[in-house]
Amino acid sequence: MPDSHAFIFITCQIGAERAVKGEIARRRPDFRFSYSRPGFLTFKLPENVAFAEDLDLESVFARAHSFSLGKVQGGDPAEMAKKVWEVFGGREAKRVHVWPRDAAEPGRHGYEPSLAPEAFDIHRKILAACPNPAMLAKDAVQMCRPSSRTDRGEAILDCVLVAPGEWWIGRHRVGSITSSWPGGMLNLEWPALEKGTGTFCRNGPKGAAHKMCLSPFPGPVSRAWLKMEEALEWSRLPIPRDARVAEIGSAPGGASQALLARGCYVLGIDPAEMDPAVLAHPRFTHLRRRSTQVRRREFRKIRWLAVDMNVAPSYTLDAVEEIVTHPEIGVRGMILTLKFPDWSLADEVPEYLARIKSWGYNLVRARQLQHNRREICVAALQKPFYRKTLRD
Ligand SMILES: C[S@@+](CC[C@H](N)C(=O)[O-])C[C@H]1O[C@@H](n2cnc3c(N)ncnc32)[C@H](O)[C@@H]1O
Structure with a gap:
């Protein structure tokens, strides 16, 4: 002992x-x-x-x-x-x-x-x-x-x-x-359907009912809801209500639901189909395309970026770099999922984080979340928007 x-x-x-x-x-x-x-x-x-x-x-x-x-x-x-x-x-x-x-x-x-x-x-x-x-x-x-x-x-x-x-x-x-x-670990529970309504209202992990639920959903449509909930709780990114968020790799839409439930406007970019419940949300817009097929001007009003594509980290980072380093685009903060088809890529994490910092994100933290599979979550924020909370 x-x-x-x-x-x-x-x-x-x-x-x-x-x-x-x-x-x-x-x-x-x-x-x-x-x-x-x-x-x-x-x-x-x-x-x-x-x-x-x-x-x-x-x-x-x-x-x-x-x-x-x-x-x-x-x-x-x-x-x-x-x-x-x-x-x-x-x-x-x-x-x-x-x-x-x-x-x-x-x-x-x-x-x-x-x-x-x-x-x-x-x-x-x-x-x-x-x-x-x-x-x-x-x-x-x-x-x-x-x-x-x-x-x-x-x-x-x-x-x-x-x-x-x-x-x-x-x-x-x-x-x-x-x-x-x-x-x-968070004690996140898959939200139960509200009796008789077929809808759920997001509750905090400890059941603290919150008022941000804008419109009801028929329950989370994918387990990415868990990932996004945990990412937001861990990173404490100061994403305000009414924020304009783009999510690349948004289908079927669990992560978008977590953002919509916080009052964000979500632009979902994915060639695959979104769940109809997410498509029907008044604050959700779907661009049914690959990230590379989206015109830069679509990102002009976007201040926050979430990325969850089932591709290698280098592909994700190339796609993100192209967007956030564009002179007419002002993304303040990001939540990126980097997937590891092979565990040996874990050794590259310090380089990935250094690369993200080099785009002007002063605060970059990474964590393998409880709800991550063979992947990690990176949260990045630009200094003027820095709050002391982004510590894992
Ligand atoms: C893990 S799933 C995303 C789950 C989603 N975030 C959710 O909340 O349900 C990965 C998605 O990445 C999408 N994808 C892969 N390559 C892409 C690309 N180049 N541009 C946009 N989406 C892509 C796939 O179509 C797939 O829907």
């Missing part, structure tokens, strides 16, 4: 382990890879080095990380919950995050990484076993809070369900938006 603070553990998408190792080797050459299971890696930390408790690994592929305190094993979750606090050893904790190691590659037999019900159940058991409940935040019982609440600086007890009867315990302090989410 690792010594206190001698190790850090990282959870990621299954398949991304090599990409995580590559990033750590480049950015943190003093970390030594120690042990891994699919979707879970540990690294030995250098001795006599103090790390900030809210350490930012600046990793694209690590979904979450935690300073390891050791593991608990057993057959009875209630007993294991007691042992969690023994391992935690009287340290400060305001909240408890529990999440499972991913069970499969995203998309395999429909698998979607998520906070499974088991995580919520074990969260309740760990809270019930807390020897000093007074130290916990008043609302600690809610593991997932509205994503607008970040509470930087809060001390978190982390518990990763690595295997049945094997939980790894660690700690971190919230230093970023995603480190306030258990395991870096």
Whole structure:
């Protein structure tokens, strides 16, 4: 079992382990890879080095990380919950995050990484076993809070369900938006149809009803809705209501729905068919063409760009560069999906980001989102529109 603070553990998408190792080797050459299971890696930390408790690994592929305190094993979750606090050893904790190691590659037999019900159940058991409940935040019982609440600086007890009867315990302090989410995951739910209406109104991840829904949809038309919701929550791009957004690779339209629900005007560019429910939205326009066939003047009023084409990153970046570097086009910010037909392209990410910066985007961040498959999300913003919020 690792010594206190001698190790850090990282959870990621299954398949991304090599990409995580590559990033750590480049950015943190003093970390030594120690042990891994699919979707879970540990690294030995250098001795006599103090790390900030809210350490930012600046990793694209690590979904979450935690300073390891050791593991608990057993057959009875209630007993294991007691042992969690023994391992935690009287340290400060305001909240408890529990999440499972991913069970499969995203998309395999429909698998979607998520906070499974088991995580919520074990969260309740760990809270019930807390020897000093007074130290916990008043609302600690809610593991997932509205994503607008970040509470930087809060001390978190982390518990990763690595295997049945094997939980790894660690700690971190919230230093970023995603480190306030258990395991870096949102508890996004596919919106249920409103009873009797056949429509849904977008709710925040914690059910905070919001008023931006302009017109009803018959539910999200593609899982890209999840990707766009998560991208917007993570990036906090300051896209105002009534913003003009172009989405290249928009069909069938889940991502456009997330933007329309926030009050944006969406220009969808895709040679494929849009879902009729999206086409019918008064703020949606479809250009049924490839990105290369769209006249530059169509982008003149566009201030925000989303791109999600099923093509290689170099194709996406060439297409975007042509648009955003055009002298008559003023795109302030972007959400780009870069797909990796081959995992080795993960090594090219630093070059991709440098290229995007070179177009005048001062703030460029990338993350493999919970709802990304073999792809990453890049958020980019131009300086005059910079807000302090774009930190992963
Ligand atoms: C992953 S799907 C997009 C999903 C979509 N964002 C949604 O919300 O449902 C990829 C799309 O990229 C489109 N595509 C591929 N090459 C394209 C190009 N050169 N220009 C525009 N769209 C393209 C495909 O037709 C396909 O609909």
